[in-house]
Amino acid sequence: SAYSMCTFGDECEPNCTGHLNGEEVSDPKNCTRFYVCMPGEMPSDFPFSCPPDTExxxxxxxxxxxxxxxxxxxxxxxxxxxxxxxxxxxDPIDCTAYYVCDISGPSEANHCPGSFPNYDPVAQKCADDESVCCKPGCEPQCEATSVQVPDPTDCTKFYQCYPNPIYPPVSCPDGEVFNIGTGHCDPTAECKAWCSPSNYSKSVSV
Known part of the structure; x- marks a missing residue:
């Protein structure tokens, strides 16, 4: 395969197997966060953050x-x-959805049919194999130089790429969220922050 792919439910999920209640395990998606193991070798529902400038x-x-x-x-x-x-x-959250770009930005969402429900961003077609789904990581990913990309943890922030992400992220104006498709802040855009704590327990597909 030309690229590596994580499947939620294996190496992308915290693993408390063999750990005692109260022990801490790493967040596979983000080096600055960790989970606390609960009774029954289950991880906490949400990750905890380390202090700034620590891992x-x-x-x-x-x-x-x-x-x-x-x-x-x-x-x-x-x-x-x-x-x-x-x-x-x-779409970083809904694997059935894809968009076509025109002069003003992305189209309304198109959805793959039930027989081929998953959008394959490499082949640019709908497929039945769930492993083709877009599953972005929790670090900003620059696709090109001089573009703006989303902060996976906060939909009101974005990173500038020159060509790598410049830290810290930039905040959108009050009342606006970052539109991933256009690469700009937008008062009408849908909030999509797939690594925010409130999204950790949600599935990436509908």
């Missing part, structure tokens, strides 16, 4: 950055922002 290291806790790489980085095949007219882009 989580299992058995140690939050420590100065040590070069951690998230186990689950997501799929590089997640093309979500219009770069040219005629582009097809994926």
């Amino acid at each position: 989580f290291q299992e058995t140690v806790g939050c420590v100065p950055p040590y070069g951690c790489e998230p186990i689950c980085k997501g799929s590089p095949a997640c093309h979500m922002t219009c770069l040219s007219v005629g582009d097809y882009i994926a």
